[in-house]
Amino acid sequence: MKLNLGPTDRMYPMPCPLVVGGTMEAADALAVAWIGTAGGTPPSIGMALRKTRRTLELIRENGDFTVNIGPTSRAAEIDLCGIVSGHNVDKWELTGLTLEPSRSVSAPIIAQFPYNLECRVTNEVELGEYVFVIGEVIESHAEESILSQDGKTVDVGLLDPLMYIPGSREYRGIGPKLADAYSIGKQFLPPKE
Numbered sequence: 001m002k003l004n005l006g007p008t009d010r011m012y013p014m015p016c017p018l019v020v021g022g023t024m025e026a027a028d029a030l031a032v033a034w035i036g037t038a039g040g041t042p043p044s045i046g047m048a049l050r051k052t053r054r055t056l057e058l059i060r061e062n063g064d065f066t067v068n069i070g071p072t073s074r075a076a077e078i079d080l081c082g083i084v085s086g087h088n089v090d091k092w093e094l095t096g097l098t099l100e101p102s103r104s105v106s107a108p109i110i111a112q113f114p115y116n117l118e119c120r121v122t123n124e125v126e127l128g129e130y131v132f133v134i135g136e137v138i139e140s141h142a143e144e145s146i147l148s149q150d151g152k153t154v155d156v157g158l159l160d161p162l163m164y165i166p167g168s169r170e171y172r173g174i175g176p177k178l179a180d181a182y183s184i185g186k187q188f189l190p191p192k193e
């Protein structure tokens with residue numbers, strides 16, 4: 001039997017990257033679990049940010065941001081960036097995380113995080129206490145050490161991205177590969193003549 005749990009914002013699981021706004025001189029980062037792909041052509045990312053966030057102020061000042069996917073080994077640094085605000089503290093000093101310039105946007109990328117997306121803001125949608133920020137991805141970076149053998153895609157096992165579980169409020173990694181996508185579902189289709 002299923003129980004009705006009412007309206008909820010919970011999706012299971014959620015990614016948990018650090019989003020950076022600002023410049024090399026003045027940047028801030030926050031943990032963002034309410035984030036995902038918003039479109040493919042052009043490649044776009046959407047995220048829900050509470051209007052009070054310091055990082056949102058910097059994103060609005062410069063019109064861009066970066067998404068930085070960290071490994072599970074960086075859970076503590078990511079968590080810190082989700083519990084204190086750049087309004088009050090310097091998160092770079094506290095965590096020891098460092099910044100590198102992006103190629104095409106003013107917001108820097110995080111040196112210790114192996115996968116980074118440079119995004120230019122294309123749209124904002126007001127949603128109560130939040131604003132849904134959409135950015136076009138105009139450049140991406142990946143450490144060579146997390147690439148597949150042919151060098152063409154990220155090996156997600158090597159990336160080992162941190163995931164967030166709402167409700168129980170815990171961090172997890174991803175499990176092993178289960179099946180080939182765009183493939184395993186074909187077993188339900190009639191055989192081709």
Ligand SMILES: Cc1cc2nc3c(=O)[nH]c(=O)nc-3n(C[C@H](O)[C@H](O)[C@H](O)COP(=O)(O)O)c2cc1C
Pocket residue numbers: 016028029030031032033034035048049050052053054055056079081082083084085086087164
């Ligand atoms: C696991 C986790 C996920 C979070 N996801 C979001 C989110 O999607 N949107 C948001 O506005 N805040 C989110 N937060 C809260 C911000 O990261 C937090 O308020 C942060 O201190 C804001 O920093 P800032 O004011 O320096 O930008 C999350 C926090 C944690 C710990």
